[in-house]
Amino acid sequence: MTRKDLGFRIATGIFGAVLVLIVASIGYELVRQSMLSIQKFGLSFWRTEIWDPVAGEFGALPFIWGTLYSSIVALLIATPIALGIAVFISELCPGWLRQPLVFLTELLAAIPSIVYGLWGIFVLVPAIRALEVSMPAVLRRLPIFSGPPLGVGMLSAAVILAVMVIPFTSSVSREVLKSVPPAQREAAYALGATRFEAIRAALFYARTGIVGAIMLGFGRALGETMAVTMVIGNNPRVSLSLFAPQYTMAAVIANEFTEAADDLYLAALVEIGLVLFIITLTVNSLSRLLIWSMTRSATAVAASEPTPEPAAEPA
Amino acid sequence: MTAAEDTRVGGVSVMWRKALSSAFVAFCAVSVLIALVPLFFVAFFVVTQGLNSLNAAFFTQMPKPVGEIGGGMANAIVGTLIVSGLAALMAVPIGIVSGVYMSEYSGTRFASLVRFAADTLNGVPSIVVGVFAYGVAVLPFKQFSAFAGGFALGVMMIPIIARTTEELLLLVPGSMREGALALGATRARAVFSVVVPAALPGIVTGVVLALARIAGETAPLLFTSFNNRFFNTDLRQPIATLTVQVFTYAISPYDDWHRQAWAGALVLVTIVLICSLLARVATRRLERMHARG
Numbered sequence: 229m230t231r232k233d234l235g236f237r238i239a240t241g242i243f244g245a246v247l248v249l250i251v252a253s254i255g256y257e258l259v260r261q262s263m264l265s266i267q268k269f270g271l272s273f274w275r276t277e278i279w280d281p282v283a284g285e286f287g288a289l290p291f292i293w294g295t296l297y298s299s300i301v302a303l304l305i306a307t308p309i310a311l312g313i314a315v316f317i318s319e320l321c322p323g324w325l326r327q328p329l330v331f332l333t334e335l336l337a338a339i340p341s342i343v344y345g346l347w348g349i350f351v352l353v354p355a356i357r358a359l360e361v362s363m364p365a366v367l368r369r370l371p372i373f374s375g376p377p378l379g380v381g382m383l384s385a386a387v388i389l390a391v392m393v394i395p396f397t398s399s400v401s402r403e404v405l406k407s408v409p410p411a412q413r414e415a416a417y418a419l420g421a422t423r424f425e426a427i428r429a430a431l432f433y434a435r436t437g438i439v440g441a442i443m444l445g446f447g448r449a450l451g452e453t454m455a456v457t458m459v460i461g462n463n464p465r466v467s468l469s470l471f472a473p474q475y476t477m478a479a480v481i482a483n484e485f486t487e488a489a490d491d492l493y494l495a496a497l498v499e500i501g502l503v504l505f506i507i508t509l510t511v512n513s514l515s516r517l518l519i520w521s522m523t524r525s526a527t528a529v530a531a532s533e534p535t536p537e538p539a540a541e542p543a
Numbered sequence: 544m545t546a547a548e549d550t551r552v553g554g555v556s557v558m559w560r561k562a563l564s565s566a567f568v569a570f571c572a573v574s575v576l577i578a579l580v581p582l583f584f585v586a587f588f589v590v591t592q593g594l595n596s597l598n599a600a601f602f603t604q605m606p607k608p609v610g611e612i613g614g615g616m617a618n619a620i621v622g623t624l625i626v627s628g629l630a631a632l633m634a635v636p637i638g639i640v641s642g643v644y645m646s647e648y649s650g651t652r653f654a655s656l657v658r659f660a661a662d663t664l665n666g667v668p669s670i671v672v673g674v675f676a677y678g679v680a681v682l683p684f685k686q687f688s689a690f691a692g693g694f695a696l697g698v699m700m701i702p703i704i705a706r707t708t709e710e711l712l713l714l715v716p717g718s719m720r721e722g723a724l725a726l727g728a729t730r731a732r733a734v735f736s737v738v739v740p741a742a743l744p745g746i747v748t749g750v751v752l753a754l755a756r757i758a759g760e761t762a763p764l765l766f767t768s769f770n771n772r773f774f775n776t777d778l779r780q781p782i783a784t785l786t787v788q789v790f791t792y793a794i795s796p797y798d799d800w801h802r803q804a805w806a807g808a809l810v811l812v813t814i815v816l817i818c819s820l821l822a823r824v825a826t827r828r829l830e831r832m833h834a835r836g
Contacts, residue, residue: 230729232729232730232731233729233730233731235731236729236730236731236734237644237647237648237730240640240641240643240644240647240648241644241648241653243636243637243640243641243644244640244641244644244645244653244654244657245657246637246641246701247637247641247657247660247661247664247701247702247705248656248657248660250660250664250698250701251660251663251664251667253675253679254664254667254671254672254675257674257675257678257679258671258674258675258678260678261674261678308570308574309574309577309578310574310578311574312570312571312572312573312574312575313571313574313575313578315571316571316572316574316575317575320568320571320572329575331819331823332579332582333578334819335582335816335819336578336581336582338755338756338815338816338819339582339585339759339812339815340759340760340761340786340811340812340815341669341759341760341761341762342759342761342786342789342790342793342808342811343585343589343759343789343808343811343812344585345790345793346589346789346793346804346805346808347584347585347588347589347808349793349794350588350592350801351584351588391578391581394578395578398578422560422561422563422564423564423567423568424560424563424564424566424567424568425560425564427567447666450668451666451667451668451669451670451671452668453668453669453670453761453762454761454762454790458790458793458794478668478670478762481670481673481674482670482762482765485673485674485677485765485766486765486766486769497674498674498678501670501671501674504668504670504671505667505668505671508666508667508668508671509663509666509667512662512663512666513663516662
């Protein structure tokens with residue numbers, strides 16, 4: 229390597245280092261700004277249910293609950309649909325339909341969060357309210373459907389999150405399915421498998437990557453802010469009810485950050501941001517690891533020899 | 544072997560297996576429809592409600608005080624352009640050059656670290672980026688500003704551009720780089736005169752898509768560029784943006800403001816749609832170029 233080339237390597241490397249520096253300083257800055265709250269409350273911050281800034285009481289349990297609950301319900305709705313889309317586009321649909329469908333699902337991801345939120349307030353929430361009102365009284369006695377039918381609340385948030393997560397999960401699942409060697413399906417068909425059984429074998433082969441795709445969607449749902457803020461009702465309360473207005477970590481930061489009058493209030497909000505950062509970082513890293521190990525092993529198999537591993541399961 | 548045994552595999556009849564298979568295919572097709580329903584409804588309401596409220600005043604006038612009907616979002620439109628422009632100024636050079644680094648030295652440890660940082664940054668919730676930008680670009684100056692908003696959006700834009708650039712550069716045939724090097728070019732020369740120009744249409748597409756994405760961001764701007772009821776081009780002052788304005792109007796109790804929020808949403812969605820279509824056309828052409836070799 230000549231001196232000039234070394235210079236080039238260092239010069240471009242410095243720009244790369246900026247990215248590393250940004251990530252590190254996000255972590256540093258969040259810790260620094262939330263020090264006050266971390267020192268004052270310690271771990272009890274995450275066990276306390278009361279959020280009363282006026283009285284100086286800060287407990288973040290309702291937010292972490294709301295974030296996890298809304299994301300998990302969203303995932304329950306989104307995952308089967310997203311996988312269905314991925315299978316349809318990559319395995320079932322006629323060639324001419326593939327590109328338009330990919331484009332449309334990607335468009336779903338391109339719509340800004342704020343537009344989903346606006347639509348959520350004026351279209352989805354009234355629709356959900358109508359659904360809640362029309363629910364039979366027998367079901368309404370269940371704890372997950374208790375409370376007045378307001379429309380705004382956990383169910384609206386979960387539905388809107390599901391819509392926003394579907395394109396991510398389905399596009400990664402599609403990539404993962406693409407990396408399944410065709411021999412897997414062909415072998416299944418040769419054994420007399422039906423279409424479903426052959427695709428099931430492919431899905432089973434791709435399971436690691438698909439779990440990764442689902443987790444990627446989870447990471448997106450956890451951090452989603454505007455649309456959720458606008459429909460979840462913003463009520464710091466731990467409730468199992470899908471009808472109850474609740475709150476999420478991202479939403480409380482979005483709503484209260486500019487109103488936080490004293491330092492402790494601000495530090496408490498930043499600490500919520502810090503934990504959100506750590507959770508999404510973990511979920512995303514894990515999901516990337518799974519997807520990467522899947523696609524890498526698949527390319528390795530395809531490159532090394534034509535014979536694939538033994539069929540994942542008898543069809 | 545009797546005929547009855549013949550049609551059963553593991554105790555399950557062929558008919559049942561076929562029915563299950565058809566049900567599965569139907570389920571997959573229905574999922575696509577289910578996903579298209581919200582897309583259709585969002586588009587339908589944004590277009591109908593937005594078109595109803597979109598007029599010349601929306602683009603040329605300032606917001607009216609509470610209670611007065613009319614007015615527009617002229618200041619917010621200019622604000623979105625300014626803040627996105629600032630973000631691009633910051634993110635395009637950093638993103639492209641770090642993308643070059645990742646692709647040129649892709650096997651090295653530091654490149655993997657940079658890639659990890661880019662992916663991590665890509666997954667950081669936008670609201671957290673806002674908190675970070677508040678600490679770095681607002682607190683020290685004790686002032687919400689267009690700069691801080693641009694910084695926040697720039698942070699979100701860098702990893703998108705870096706990863707796109709890297710992927711596109713890796714698609715450029717190695718023989719082109721080797722040819723340049725064989726003619727005695729330095730690495731820098733080979734990269735910037737041969738490899739990057741070959742991938743340039745794709746990189747520009749990536750930048751356009753990244754711009755479309757950050758122009759639709761709201762959360763990172765809430766406490767960086769904040770909002771401003773007046774026309775402002777001073778980068779040290781708070782500035783209005785379309786997204787924050789739509790948010791403010793959407794959660795307000797006034798019908799006329801709701802009307803304007805829909806108009807703002809229509810403008811946002813139009814921007815996104817145009818950028819996606821442009822990008823799609825550009826990628827198509829790129830693919831055809833590659834196919835021709």
